[in-house]
Amino acid sequence: MLAVVLSLRASKPLRPQRTIILVSTDQRLIETAGEALRRSVDYRLVVCDDARQAKGRLQQIEAHLLISDHMDLGHMNSGHMMSGGSGSGEERADLLVDARVSHPRVPRLLIASPEAAEAGARAAKAAAAYLFLIKPIVPAQLEIAIKRALELDELSRRHRILSRELRISMDDDMFDSGEKLSVKGGVSQFEKLVYASPKMAELVAEAKQAAATELPVLIHGETGTGKELLARAIHFNSSRMNSPLHVQNCGGMNEETLHSELFGHVRGGFTGAVADRLGLFRAADGGTVFLDEISEVSRNFQVSLLRFLQEGEVKPLGSDKIFHSNVRVVAASNRSLEEMVERGEFRRDLYYRLKGFALSIPPLRERPEDIPVLAEFFLEKYAGVVGRRVIGITKGALDALSAYAFPGNVRELETEVQRMVAVADQGGYVSERHLSAAVREAVPSSTNATGHRAIEGANLKEMVESLERTVVREALTRTRWNQSQAATELGLSRVGLANKIKRYNLQAE
Ligand SMILES: Nc1ncnc2c1ncn2[C@@H]1O[C@H](COP(=O)(O)OP(=O)(O)OP(=O)(O)O)[C@@H](O)[C@H]1O
Ligand SMILES: [Mg+2]
Incomplete structure (x- = not known):
């Protein structure tokens, strides 16, 4: 007998159905489970004959509860058994233990006959089962047990979200919200750094040290790795957090404009300067200025910046007055300033000034452990915790994402998840079929070593x-x-x- 799928939908459910996998060949227990769930439209019961089949099911579908009927060999001959059933108690115990590792979030419920009570109790312990019940079971009893187990599932989901938020805010307020001031043209936004990899943990530890000092910080990382986010985290975790943070992208700007943006100008200071401009260095007095794409600035600008870093001097364009401003500079680049210095393209003295602390954010492909947590974070972000469009992401989709190299790093992952949420079915799961072609096509090549590639040639x-x-x-x-x-x-x-x-x-x- 293949897996039986009992869909208990009397009418269209308001909430998405939750799937319960029951591994049993005991007809009486299967009927009891059917009876327990009959009145509710919220559940779908998938019955599997044996552990192997259940494992397959766990891989294919998103399960919310796993119920295993523990049998010992003696019990195989009991009157309630359906013919053709297979699978020893040991296999089923292994199934639960394996599921504890492979699907830790799916609660496990173990049921045993009185004869198998002892072995069942041992198995329940090994599998850290949520509940262990002895037959005969009545529908009302199973109904309550199932409800509680599913509540547990929901509670632990919420707990995960909350503790992630908490971990974020407890991490020395690295991730404090930026409500205190407006950044970038009045948009109050402060994204949160999410990570699970040791590499990022190490980086965050260094960033905390940096934040506690007044030294300039130089952040290096490929595009989309989170340089700006880290710069913001440093500012909001420093003693300057109640003063302004201003962001200036130095790429693609002519020297005069950039100079005027940062140092200000006086009216008539250059063609088109119709009014005085304060400049970000003075506007951010007491705070932080984040200079993005610092590698792109001109030689002349490098000289002015060095003077500012050394003396805190601000000389607006067209003015002969010198002002002073106390600003911490955090700069970022996706090019290696060190190599540019070696090639004579960037001033060495300025480079050493900027890198009071040098932080390097590893590309996402070097920290694949971050991919699932980031994917779930973005899923929550785009699906919204309340009134969610989707309820989760399948393991298959997470595996596919984890196997992809993400040349555009976290930004590309964010866009990918945002897209997946947008194309997923309302109230359903985001799955492999919602992946973009780029990710889908790249997966086989990175997961199969050589196995599926066509190899040609005569010798x-x-x-x-x-x-x-x-x-x-x-x-x-x-x-x-x-x-x-x-x-x-x-x-x-x-x-x-x-x-x-x-x-x-x-x-x-
Ligand atoms: N660890 C992280 N946790 C959560 N979100 C992240 C993380 N890293 C990056 N992001 C998100 O990814 C996007 C890109 O990050 P950010 O703009 O900081 O990257 P960047 O390195 O400055 O990129 P670029 O070099 O292209 O300017 C942002 O939406 C940011 O919120
Ligand atoms: Mg950036």
């Missing part, structure tokens, strides 16, 4: 080359032809990768 040399060509092409597609990134992933030098591209005549599509 070993040709076959190895065919495989090499495929692996290199896949890495390039995955990283959208970001050659330094692809080279890093493949463990090649950039020149080595360029040689392979040439040799295999690879071209971006």
